[in-house]
Amino acid sequence: xxxxxxxxxxxxxxxxxxxxxxxxxxxxxxxxxxxxxxxxxxxxxxxxxxxxxxxxxxxxxxxxxxxxxxxxxxxxxxxxxxxxxxxxxxxxxxxxxxxxxxxxxxxxxxxxxxxxxxxxxxxxxxxxxxxxxxxxxxxxxxxxxxxxxxxxxxxxxxxxxxxxxxxxxxxxxxxxxxxxxxxxxxxxxxxxxxxxxxxxxxxxxxxxxxxxxxxxxxxxxxxxxxxxxxxxxxxxxxxxxxxxxxxxxxxxxxxxxxxxxxxxxxxxxxxxxxxxxxxxxxxxxxxxxxxxxxxxxxxxxxxxxxxxxxxxxxxxxxxxxxxxxxxxxxxxxxxxxxxxxxxxxxxxxxxxxxxxxxxxxxxxxxxxxxxxxxxxxxxxxxxxxxxxxxxxxxxxxxxxxxxxxxxxxxxxxxxxxxxxxxxxxxxxxxxxxxxxxxxxxxxxxxxxxxxxxxxxxxxxxxxxxxxxxxxxxxxxxxxxxxxxxxxxxx
Numbered sequence: 429x430x431x432x433x434x435x436x437x438x439x440x441x442x443x444x445x446x447x448x449x450x451x452x453x454x455x456x457x458x459x460x461x462x463x464x465x466x467x468x469x470x471x472x473x474x475x476x477x478x479x480x481x482x483x484x485x486x487x488x489x490x491x492x493x494x495x496x497x498x499x500x501x502x503x504x505x506x507x508x509x510x511x512x513x514x515x516x517x518x519x520x521x522x523x524x525x526x527x528x529x530x531x532x533x534x535x536x537x538x539x540x541x542x543x544x545x546x547x548x549x550x551x552x553x554x555x556x557x558x559x560x561x562x563x564x565x566x567x568x569x570x571x572x573x574x575x576x577x578x579x580x581x582x583x584x585x586x587x588x589x590x591x592x593x594x595x596x597x598x599x600x601x602x603x604x605x606x607x608x609x610x611x612x613x614x615x616x617x618x619x620x621x622x623x624x625x626x627x628x629x630x631x632x633x634x635x636x637x638x639x640x641x642x643x644x645x646x647x648x649x650x651x652x653x654x655x656x657x658x659x660x661x662x663x664x665x666x667x668x669x670x671x672x673x674x675x676x677x678x679x680x681x682x683x684x685x686x687x688x689x690x691x692x693x694x695x696x697x698x699x700x701x702x703x704x705x706x707x708x709x710x711x712x713x714x715x716x717x718x719x720x721x722x723x724x725x726x727x728x729x730x731x732x733x734x735x736x737x738x739x740x741x742x743x744x745x746x747x748x749x750x751x752x753x754x755x756x757x758x759x760x761x762x763x764x765x766x767x768x769x770x771x772x773x774x775x776x777x778x779x780x781x782x783x784x785x786x787x788x789x790x791x792x793x794x795x796x797x798x799x800x801x802x803x804x805x806x807x808x809x810x811x812x813x814x815x816x817x818x819x820x821x822x823x824x825x826x827x828x829x830x831x832x833x834x835x836x837x838x839x840x841x842x843x844x845x846x847x848x849x850x851x852x853x854x855x856x857x858x859x860x861x862x863x864x865x866x867x868x869x870x871x872x873x874x875x876x877x878x879x880x881x882x883x884x885x886x887x888x889x890x891x892x893x894x895x896x897x898x899x900x901x902x903x904x905x906x907x908x909x910x911x912x913x914x915x916x917x918x
Contacts, residue, residue: 431453432464434464436472436633437615437632438476438479439479440622440626440631440632446469446472451466451467451635456523456524456753456756457524457744457746457792457795458794465635467635467636469640473643477574477603480574480649483601483628484601488627488629498550500596500625501542501596501597504624505542505543505546507620515585516535518616519534521612523756524753525709525753526747526750527745529708530585533583534585537875541875545597545898546593552898562908563912564915566915568904568905571901571903572901572903574603574652575603575654576645576647576652577604578604578657579656581610582708582712582713584610584613591656592617592621596631597901600651601630603634604618606634606635614635618633657679658816662888677891677900679881680844680887681886682844682883683840684716685720685863686720686846686848690725692725692849697871698736704716704873706800709753709798710818710821714873716847717817717821718808720827722828729824733822738780742800743785743789743797744788744792754798755796756796757796761819764819764821770812771806774812775807776812776823777805779802780802781799781820783799784797803824806823816842842885842887843864843865843884843887845869846860846873848869850870856871864884866880867882876893
């Protein structure tokens with residue numbers, strides 16, 4: 429079924445576009461058209477930005493009590509849960525992910541982050557009194573204003589929700605620019621906010637190319653930019669933002685390491701390591717595809733990874749048994765295949781995979797599939813160990829001491845995620861805290877909506893999730909009160 433949106437989602441309502449341009453959405457599995465959406469022009473975008481500014485200045489949303497804003501976000505979470513099958517089908521169509529994977533790595537964390545912010549509304553320090561040398565100051569957190577939220581194609585439902593939840597809870601108005609490859613899930617989510625009662629003007633969705641995104645972040649009417657995507661594009665956006673001194677949060681790339689300690693239980697850890705390395709067919713910024721293995725157990729680690737990868741079927745995302753679907757498009761497929769060739773050229777050994785996916789059904793035979801690949805004999809200086817591949821490729825790197833493992837983990841321009849595997853959680857924690865990265869897991873990895881998420885170094889600026897994620901959409905105001913002033917009750 430082809431999803432058609434011939435109107436723009438502009439100012440929390442469906443509106444006619446200025447022109448008749450159409451953006452087609454293609455399935456990366458079959459190549460067929462799965463969606464057609466009205467294309468946003470620069471003129472349409474200016475109207476969206478103006479609506480966001482007008483709605484913010486009017487106070488129609490920012491003056492709504494935080495508890496009511498949180499309740500609306502909670503209603504949206506309930507609606508997503510009720511319609512989970514519908515959105516999983518949309519995600520499978522537009523990005524080629526199996527529906528079961530979409531439910532696990534997109535719907536579940538989306539529900540978690542929206543419900544967290546719905547509940548945080550009651551406990552967040554919107555206003556507090558601080559007593560100092562000059563008496564009392566009233567410190568308030570106020571909405572930042574008009575937010576430009578720009579998201580990537582790899583986990584679009586979650587990425588959009590992770591920005592809309594805190595931005596809207598703050599009382600800000602939002603212009604959301606999803607990837608042109610995944611507009612269907614963004615429009616679906618935005619319409620739930622409309623249905624839940626979000627006032628007109630507060631939320632718009634931009635369905636257009638990157639040039640329209642440049643116009644959005646260049647606007648002097650935008651008070652805050654929140655971007656998730658590649659490091660290169662993040663640097664480009666930061667340069668544009670600097671011209672207007674626009675506040676900017678950047679959640680960028682990663683090349684994360686999983687450190688396997690000597691005492692790790694490979695029987696239980698093997699599957700978890702593979703999932704954390706290859707989730708979403710390896711198209712995850714937090715993918716831990718550098719596996720650092722003690723030289724004394726190197727072959728064991730490689731064998732455990734190969735065994736687990738070999739049990740995970742690649743194929744048609746419509747097949748319930750499929751674990752790995754296609755990559756986002758043929759350009760990404762060619763890029764990943766190039767990295768696999770580069771790994772071989774630089775001296776790494778293919779322990780598993782490295783070829784074409786065989787036995788695909790005829791309807792997906794031309795899809796953007798890449799066979800999951802495990803490399804052994806990898807040195808951390810190799811291209812495949814340094815650059816973000818964004819595909820199903822694991823590199824197993826040996827080490828001789830824990831100090832060397834930490835050094836290898838930190839030998840990267842990125843610092844987003846990672847994990848340590850050990851039967852001693854306290855020892856693993858001590859190792860994790862030596863790694864220069866924003867998030868770590870012990871014996872597994874997952875998002876926690878209550879804890880800040882983001883990276884060191886070229887993995888970005890700022891944090892999402894937790895109260896820190898809401899703070900990112902707030903401005904702090906301090907008002908110094910007269911000597912002897914006491915706050916009134918209530």
